Amino acid sequence: MPNNHNTQHASVAASSSSSNFPHNAFDPGVRHDRDDTSACPFCQIASVYTPYNPADPPSSDADLLNPEAGAPSPATFVVLSTPLLVGFLDIMPLSTGHVLLCTRRHRPKLTDASAAESLELGRYLRVLSAAVARATGVHDWNVVQNNGAAAAQVVPHMHFHVIPRPELRSKGPERFTSTMFGRGMREDLDEEEAAPLAERIREVVAEVMHEEAEAEAEDKAKL
Amino acid sequence: MPNNHNTQHASVAASSSSSNFPHNAFDPGVRHDRDDTSACPFCQIASVYTPYNPADPPSSDADLLNPEAGAPSPATFVVLSTPLLVGFLDIMPLSTGHVLLCTRRHRPKLTDASAAESLELGRYLRVLSAAVARATGVHDWNVVQNNGAAAAQVVPHMHFHVIPRPELRSKGPERFTSTMFGRGMREDLDEEEAAPLAERIREVVAEVMHEEAEAEAEDKAKL
Numbered sequence: 009m010p011n012n013h014n015t016q017h018a019s020v021a022a023s024s025s026s027s028n029f030p031h032n033a034f035d036p037g038v039r040h041d042r043d044d045t046s047a048c049p050f051c052q053i054a055s056v057y058t059p060y061n062p063a064d065p066p067s068s069d070a071d072l073l074n075p076e077a078g079a080p081s082p083a084t085f086v087v088l089s090t091p092l093l094v095g096f097l098d099i100m101p102l103s104t105g106h107v108l109l110c111t112r113r114h115r116p117k118l119t120d121a122s123a124a125e126s127l128e129l130g131r132y133l134r135v136l137s138a139a140v141a142r143a144t145g146v147h148d149w150n151v152v153q154n155n156g157a158a159a160a161q162v163v164p165h166m167h168f169h170v171i172p173r174p175e176l177r178s179k180g181p182e183r184f185t186s187t188m189f190g191r192g193m194r195e196d197l198d199e200e201e202a203a204p205l206a207e208r209i210r211e212v213v214a215e216v217m218h219e220e221a222e223a224e225a226e227d228k229a230k231l
Numbered sequence: 232m233p234n235n236h237n238t239q240h241a242s243v244a245a246s247s248s249s250s251n252f253p254h255n256a257f258d259p260g261v262r263h264d265r266d267d268t269s270a271c272p273f274c275q276i277a278s279v280y281t282p283y284n285p286a287d288p289p290s291s292d293a294d295l296l297n298p299e300a301g302a303p304s305p306a307t308f309v310v311l312s313t314p315l316l317v318g319f320l321d322i323m324p325l326s327t328g329h330v331l332l333c334t335r336r337h338r339p340k341l342t343d344a345s346a347a348e349s350l351e352l353g354r355y356l357r358v359l360s361a362a363v364a365r366a367t368g369v370h371d372w373n374v375v376q377n378n379g380a381a382a383a384q385v386v387p388h389m390h391f392h393v394i395p396r397p398e399l400r401s402k403g404p405e406r407f408t409s410t411m412f413g414r415g416m417r418e419d420l421d422e423e424e425a426a427p428l429a430e431r432i433r434e435v436v437a438e439v440m441h442e443e444a445e446a447e448a449e450d451k452a453k454l
């Protein structure tokens with residue numbers, strides 16, 4: 009199976025030593041033309057998956073979630089798709105439910121995002137965090153966002169990682185350490201598990217959006 | 232010098248092994264009453280530093296930045312203070328310019344933030360990232376936010392770390408590794424360096440706010 013963006017690594021800790029540090033075509037150190045997005049895996053995903061209303065997600069078999077033309081390989085499991093942002097399962101998860109949230113447009117670093125994109129990133133980081141926690145049952149997690157090669161950024165299209173952290177110490181220190189550090193335990197996403205997981209996350213995103221709307225209505229009623 | 236919240240650690244990697252993992256009164260595993268904020272160092276900071284307009288920050292000698300009563304110890308170097316959020320230099324920085332951005336109100340995890348707070352967190356993460364990069368001259372950085380003990384959260388009041396990552400490999404692999412992992416190289420904030428650094432960050436935050444307002448005015452003119 010082709011795996012043309014397994015450079016989509018995750019945590020700060022993934023760059024623990026310079027010898028482990030992956031250098032390749034996506035290395036931001038060698039790509040400066042921010043309009044050259046043809047090789048960007050996240051731009052490819054953004055171009056194929058059109059926006060939908062997160063409060064009313066399409067069913068898993070909807071055309072919108074199953075594009076015929078230009079579908080990236082390996083398969084993408086979208087959990088959010090708005091006019092400004094796209095969220096999807098990491099193809100090499102550190103844990104079940106590891107998702108990425110990126111701008112739809114190609115923005116190399118967080119500081120390249122527009123003010124409107126920044127607001128939406130803040131909004132949906134909370135929504136996605138809640139959705140991932142409820143969908144996985146794991147209520148501890150990290151949010152990580154890397155900018156530049158020295159900060160371990162590999163795909164030069166800004167993205168946040170949301171990484172569930174199940175309590176692993178009972179399984180022994182080795183597994184705990186390797187999972188925390190992003191070494192060894194990363195595996196290709198299991199596509200059979202991924203489809204229902206992504207569907208569940210989309211459903212819970214919708215729940216959280218409804219809760220947010222209710223809370224806002226209550227706040228307005230108080231004024 | 233008293234250092235009553237040096238538990239304010241930073242990166243995901245800080246919890247590399249369970250033996251290194253600090254357990255103390257701020258462990259979210261043992262504090263569930265989110266209204267008991269008397270022991271929370273970030274609530275203390277929030278209560279002492281009142282909001283100001285980030286686009287027009289007070290001078291370093293202003294009373295607002297030098298509260299007489301209730302000032303936390305060690306000294307706090309505020310870089311942002313709005314009705315919803317507070318930003319300040321980490322008291323045990325992983326690198327020069329390491330700042331924290333938290334909600335003014337006590338919110339244990341990101342998912343406890345309100346919708347309005349989430350929007351502001353997104354907005355000011357970009358602004359603070361830009362300000363820290365310009366103030367330090369270091370243009371690679373990580374954004375890290377930990378939720379829960381299994382994710383290495385120590386202070387149970389939600390906060391984002393913005394951590395500049397100077398290119399350290401030229402100084403040898405040992406220094407690079409220890410800085411990336413948040414072990415060994417953390418030192419107490421140098422208060423003499425901190426005051427002018429915080430002032431510079433406040434100034435650049437104001438610059439970025441003006442740039443944001445100009446970009447918005449241009450966008451509106453186009454419509």
Ligand SMILES: [Zn+2]
Pocket residue numbers: 016017018154161162163167169
């Ligand atoms: Zn990444």
Ligand SMILES: [Zn+2]
Pocket residue numbers: 045048049050051052113114115164165
């Ligand atoms: Zn891109």
Ligand SMILES: [Zn+2]
Pocket residue numbers: 239240241377384385386390392
């Ligand atoms: Zn922290």
Ligand SMILES: [Zn+2]
Pocket residue numbers: 268271272273274275336337338387388
């Ligand atoms: Zn607090």
